Amino acid sequence: MAPWWPGRALLSAKAPRKLVFLFALSLCLTYLFYSLLSCYTSLHFPLQESSVYLPQGQGPSSATGDSPLGRISTSDSSRSQSHSEQPTMSAFSTMDSAATWGRPEPKGRQEAGSIGTETPHSFKVTNSTVDGILSTQMTLPSASIRAVLSSTNPVMVSAADITPVIKVWSASSPAAPSADHVAASSVDSSVDSEEEGWDQSPLAATELIPELPTGFLETDRQESNTIDHRSNLQLNVSSTPEYGEKNLPQAIIIGVKKGGTRALLEALRVHPDVRAVGIEPHFFDRNYEKGLEWYRELMPRTVDGQITMEKTPSYFVTTDAPKRIHSMAKDTKLIVVVRNPITRAISDYTQTLSKKPEIPTFEVLAFKNRTLGLIDASWSALRIGIYALHLENWLEYFPLSQILFVSGERLISDPAGEMTKVQDFLGLKRIVADKHFYFNKTKGFPCLKKPEDSTGVRCLGKSKGRTHPKIDPDVIQRLRKFYRPFNMMFYQMTGEDFQWEQDEQEK
Ligand SMILES: Nc1ncnc2c1ncn2[C@@H]1O[C@H](COP(=O)(O)OS(=O)(=O)O)[C@@H](OP(=O)(O)O)[C@H]1O
Numbered sequence: 001m002a003p004w005w006p007g008r009a010l011l012s013a014k015a016p017r018k019l020v021f022l023f024a025l026s027l028c029l030t031y032l033f034y035s036l037l038s039c040y041t042s043l044h045f046p047l048q049e050s051s052v053y054l055p056q057g058q059g060p061s062s063a064t065g066d067s068p069l070g071r072i073s074t075s076d077s078s079r080s081q082s083h084s085e086q087p088t089m090s091a092f093s094t095m096d097s098a099a100t101w102g103r104p105e106p107k108g109r110q111e112a113g114s115i116g117t118e119t120p121h122s123f124k125v126t127n128s129t130v131d132g133i134l135s136t137q138m139t140l141p142s143a144s145i146r147a148v149l150s151s152t153n154p155v156m157v158s159a160a161d162i163t164p165v166i167k168v169w170s171a172s173s174p175a176a177p178s179a180d181h182v183a184a185s186s187v188d189s190s191v192d193s194e195e196e197g198w199d200q201s202p203l204a205a206t207e208l209i210p211e212l213p214t215g216f217l218e219t220d221r222q223e224s225n226t227i228d229h230r231s232n233l234q235l236n237v238s239s240t241p242e243y244g245e246k247n248l249p250q251a252i253i254i255g256v257k258k259g260g261t262r263a264l265l266e267a268l269r270v271h272p273d274v275r276a277v278g279i280e281p282h283f284f285d286r287n288y289e290k291g292l293e294w295y296r297e298l299m300p301r302t303v304d305g306q307i308t309m310e311k312t313p314s315y316f317v318t319t320d321a322p323k324r325i326h327s328m329a330k331d332t333k334l335i336v337v338v339r340n341p342i343t344r345a346i347s348d349y350t351q352t353l354s355k356k357p358e359i360p361t362f363e364v365l366a367f368k369n370r371t372l373g374l375i376d377a378s379w380s381a382l383r384i385g386i387y388a389l390h391l392e393n394w395l396e397y398f399p400l401s402q403i404l405f406v407s408g409e410r411l412i413s414d415p416a417g418e419m420t421k422v423q424d425f426l427g428l429k430r431i432v433a434d435k436h437f438y439f440n441k442t443k444g445f446p447c448l449k450k451p452e453d454s455t456g457v458r459c460l461g462k463s464k465g466r467t468h469p470k471i472d473p474d475v476i477q478r479l480r481k482f483y484r485p486f487n488m489m490f491y492q493m494t495g496e497d498f499q500w501e502q503d504e505q506e507k
Contacts, residue, residue, distance in 0.1 A: 242301070243301065243303065244301035244302050244303040244306070245301055245302065246296050246297060246299045246300070246301055246302075246308075247296065247299060247302055247308045248292065248295065248296050248299065248308065248328060248329065249277075249299065249307075249308045249309050249310045249332070250307045250308055250309070250329070250331075250332060250333060251307055251308075251309050251332065251333040251334070251335065251426055252309065252310055252311065252312070252315065252325065252332060252333075252334055252335070253265055253309070253310070253311035253312075253313070253335045253336075253337065254311075254312070254313070254315040254316045254321065254325075254334050254335065254336055254394075255313045255314070255315060255316025255317065255336050255337070255338075255390075256313055256316050256317075256336060256337060256338055256339070256344065256384060256385075256387070257313040257314060257316075257317075257344075257348060257384055258313075258339065258344050258347040258348050258351065259313065259336070259337035259338055259339045259344060259406075259408040260337045260339060260406070260408035260411045260412065261311045261313045261337050262311070262460055262464055263411055263412075263415070263445075263446075263460060263464065264311070264335070264337050264406060264411060264418075264422065265309070265311045266448065266458075266460065267415060267419055267432055267436070267437075267448065268309065268419075268422065268432070270431075270432050270436055270448060271423065271428055271431050271432050272306075272431065273305055273306045273307060273428050273429070273431075274306065274307055274309055274426075274428065275299075275300040275301070275302045275306050275307070275308055275309070276300070276308070276309040276310060276311070277298050277299055277300060277308075277309075277310045279298075280310070280311060280312040280313070280314075281295060281298050281310050281312060282312050282314065283295045283298075283310075283312070284312070284315050284318060284320070284321040284324045284325055285312065285314050285315060285318040285320075285321060288320070288324060292328060298310075307426060307428070313337075316336055316384075316390050316394075317383075317384055317390050319393060322393055322394045322396065322397040322398065323397060325397075326397040326398065330397075330398075331402070332398075332402075333402060333403075333404070333425065333426060334394070334398060334402060334403045334404070335403075335404045335406060335422065335425070336387075336391075336403060336404070336405050336406065337405075337406045337407075337408050337411065338387055338405055338406070338407065338408060338490075338498060339407075339408030339409060340408075340409065340498075340500040341382075341384075341385025341386070341387065341479075341483045341486075341487070341500070342385070342476060342479045342480065342483060342500075343468075344384065344385050344408075345362075345366075345381040345382050345384070345385055345479070346362060346468045346469070346471060347466070347468065348380075348381040348384065349362045349365070349381050349469075350466050350467075350468050350469065351463070351466070352381070353469070354463070354466065361469075362469065362471050362475070363471065363472050363475045365379050365381070366379065366382060366475055366478075366479065367475075373478055375478065375479065375482045377482075382479075382482075385483060385486075386483075386486045387486065387487075387490045388486045388487075388489035388490040388493055389486070391403075391490065391493055391494070392493075395493070400493075400494070400495075404421065404422065404425040405494050405496060405498075406418050406421070406422060407498055409498075412445060412446060415437045415446045416432070416433050416434040416436070416437055419432045419433070419436075420433070435449075435451035436448055436449060436450075436451060437449065438457045440457060440459050443459045443460075443465055444465060445459065445460065445464070445465045447459035447460075480501070483500070484501065487500050487501065
């Protein structure tokens, strides 16, 4: 009986050999296609998933175990849907520089109709180019932000992919697509921001200053923990008087992590009309189910004319925070301290490293594929720095006029100047000024001092102003390219050029 496989006889025949060759070729092509497809899919993280770091023992991180830091992925149908609806683009090459862009109405205003009366904003680009193309007035819908997120990763730019996504939004355009599916709704908790009040730090020989009298720029001892760690303890700052009443905050420092939020809050606390809770309440991200009364209880007492404040830097990247804060009080003033996203990422990494020395290097974590130069934008240290993406979420609820962007860099180089802006924004008398700051050479940062008493300064603790590890300059260069379009978008959205592109030397 003839074998089912004709063997050499068949292979030696000319025509069948061609067939076999074609078959093998098609197999190779199919394989290649699926490899590319899977590569493509994995690169689309921001459209599909939210990858975050979780502290050890929290969440399902260990189940996925794709990172020693416990990265997890969450997907839901809305994400997949947005993915399928999501057009992509190649950088800004499709932008029409003459197009006029309008900001969609903040949802809050649509609903309540009472957050101010201004017409939808449009913004002049302050820094005129993104790869030489971005210019004029435009607003950046989340679709384009995500598209840039794809296109800043070189592998993403394939001919088939390149679909223009920039839509001209007139003032009557519907709200921008929600950024819900991309915002980090559960950004890292245990390695979250570190709260620490002003410490007396070692001073240079020429700066030696006697011990502070008790009560001077009082440090809230409870600041070293987040609310989560302190469960339901009474958390008023130690200097809180027993008179007055507890109010929900009228102003919140919502971000960004490692931006300089503690320095800002502590400087604000010098102002007699500001009362702030020292710890980070994490109400709008982690403790929301505890209710507003729980939140109010955390606040220090205030008397007439004083404002209540808190800071929780993770709010800025929390999907639900804008909606929640808006539903608490639509006139809440929001402050975001922003810092060069590359330095911010390194600072974030340095903090994690200080707690988990075994983690891979920054260079390793920053890439999905280093050979291809493919940035891992799912790494929270990098993703937090895509400010335009997160801001878009806030602008759906709050008008730009209700958000103040403080430069983390200027907060160090000219703290009094930044404080003037902050006080004006909060409607406070300009009280915190140059005389309240002192540059501590040992610390390398400004510290607070009591103007009428030059015997003491207070600096932030050791976890603020850490020495950063030296990062491979090629990696920095790649990150610059990655962030550049997002920074441009952010400048455009805020109407302010933070000049991060000029930072040649990362710390
Ligand atoms: N006056 C003063 N003293 C010390 N540090 C200062 C100050 N002003 C700004 N900074 C910068 O603040 C960075 C920490 O930011 P945050 O307070 O937002 O961090 S956190 O999110 O609350 O953990 C911290 O980041 P690192 O330098 O990376 O440690 C500082 O650069």
